[in-house]
Amino acid sequence: MDTTQLLKGVLDLAVLAVLDGEDGYGYDVVRRLRAAGLEEVGDASVYGTLRRLYAAGHLTSYVVPSAEGPHRKYYGLNVSGRAQLEMATKTWHGFADTMAALLTDPEVAA
Amino acid sequence: MDTTQLLKGVLDLAVLAVLDGEDGYGYDVVRRLRAAGLEEVGDASVYGTLRRLYAAGHLTSYVVPSAEGPHRKYYGLNVSGRAQLEMATKTWHGFADTMAALLTDPEVAA
DNA sequence: GCCGCTACTGCGTTCTGCGCAGTACTGTGC
DNA sequence: GCACAGTACTGCGCAGAACGCAGTAGCGGC
Numbered sequence: 001m002d003t004t005q006l007l008k009g010v011l012d013l014a015v016l017a018v019l020d021g022e023d024g025y026g027y028d029v030v031r032r033l034r035a036a037g038l039e040e041v042g043d044a045s046v047y048g049t050l051r052r053l054y055a056a057g058h059l060t061s062y063v064v065p066s067a068e069g070p071h072r073k074y075y076g077l078n079v080s081g082r083a084q085l086e087m088a089t090k091t092w093h094g095f096a097d098t099m100a101a102l103l104t105d106p107e108v109a110a
Numbered sequence: 111m112d113t114t115q116l117l118k119g120v121l122d123l124a125v126l127a128v129l130d131g132e133d134g135y136g137y138d139v140v141r142r143l144r145a146a147g148l149e150e151v152g153d154a155s156v157y158g159t160l161r162r163l164y165a166a167g168h169l170t171s172y173v174v175p176s177a178e179g180p181h182r183k184y185y186g187l188n189v190s191g192r193a194q195l196e197m198a199t200k201t202w203h204g205f206a207d208t209m210a211a212l213l214t215d216p217e218v219a220a
Numbered sequence: 221g222c223c224g225c226t227a228c229t230g231c232g233t234t235c236t237g238c239g240c241a242g243t244a245c246t247g248t249g250c
Numbered sequence: 251g252c253a254c255a256g257t258a259c260t261g262c263g264c265a266g267a268a269c270g271c272a273g274t275a276g277c278g279g280c
Contacts, residue, residue, distance in 0.1 A: 005266070006205050008236060009115025017212050027258050037208035045237045047259065052236085069257035070245045089213055095116050096206050098147035102127050103199055115235070118267055137227050155268045157228065162267090179226035180276045 003040055013092055014038060015049050016058070016077065016085040023076035025064075026050055050075050058084045113150055123202055124148060125159050126168070126187065126195040133186035135174075136160055160185055168194045 007014075018024065018032045030046045053059045058081035064072050077085065117124075128134065128142045140156045163169050168191035175181050187195065 003119075003201065003205055004237060005119025006202070008118035008267080009113075010209065011237075014209065014212055025258075036212045038212075042238050043258095044239070044260090048237075051260095066245085066257080068246065070243090070259070072258070091113065092116070092209065092213070095113055096209075099120065099124065099202065099206075102124055102146045102148075103202070114268060118236085121268075135227080152269050153227095154229090154270070158268075161229095176226080176276085178277065180228070180274095182227070 003038075007038070007041065007045070010092065011041070011045060011049050012053060013085070013088040015046065015053065016081060016088065019059070019075060019077050020082070020085055023074045025072035025074045027072070029075075053081070053084075056080075056084075113148075117148070117151065117155070120202065121151070121155060121159050122163060123195070123198040125156065125163065126191060126198065129169070129185060129187050130192070130195055133184045135182035135184045137182070139185075163191070163194075166190075166194075 014033055014036075015029060018029055018036070024032065026047050027043070029050065030041065030043050033041050033046065050059065054061055054075065058078065059075045060078050061076075062074050064074055066072050124143055124146075125139060128139055128146070134142065136157050137153070139160065140151065140153050143151050143156065160169065164171055164185065168188065169185045170188050171186075172184050173181050174184055
């Protein structure tokens with residue numbers, strides 16, 4: 001089954017959640033997301049999301065050289081990012097609850 | 111808050127859920143979805159989804175004249191539609207569970 | 221006759237995830 | 251010393267889906 005469309009709008013939240021508590025670089029975030037169950041997420045999507053969140057002012061960024069390959073561009077949540085994470089989490093829960101209600105009891109809408 | 115992106119891929123499921131048990135026409139499906147909590151859903155999105163699901167062979171369709179306005183194009187689930195509903199429901203639950211785990215315990219991915 | 225509600229269609233826009241190609245650095249095996 | 255695999259990021263164009271808006275059309279009330 002294709003979860004591509006389900007990810008829309010949620011990848012932001014997933015990336016913010018993964019970066020909460022511990023900074024990470026793109027390649028690493030991809031691995032963390034896949035390990036968490038989002039196995040079909042494309043790397044380009046994650047890099048794009050990181051850049052978008054950074055452009056929106058939710059992330060800080062700093063480059064760290066690596067001994068095992070090219071430099072790594074680390075990202076971390078700032079105040080705005082943490083606020084965004086909290087807000088998006090609430091929105092998600094509200095949305096998920098609505099969907100759960102709709103699926104278990106469609107008569108609410110009849 | 112903008113739930114537009116969250117709806118992606120889920121509107122199919124929501125529409126199928128609403129039509130499960132009782133047939134409905136577009137304008138009515140919009141009202142039912144809004145009543146269920148998806149208040150920001152656009153009418154064009156619902157009509158588009160109905161057409162898409164119909165084109166995919168998941169819905170039956172029949173026109174009923176109305177005394178209070180133009181004719182109504184009713185849609186109902188067929189066998190394929192019910193199968194689709196079941197499958198999409200499972201996919202959704204799996205996805206929602208993954209997200210819930212990620213949000214409550216990001217360390218699963220650390 | 222016009223307005224407002226019901227009901228559906230079609231078109232163009234926007235957002236965002238994806239695939240793929242390209243760049244570049246490191247370590248391994250031949 | 252060179253091809254190759256793994257790591258790490260960028261850029262480009264595409265596709266799917268929700269949306270806004272305009273248009274069409276039937277109905278009833280003032």
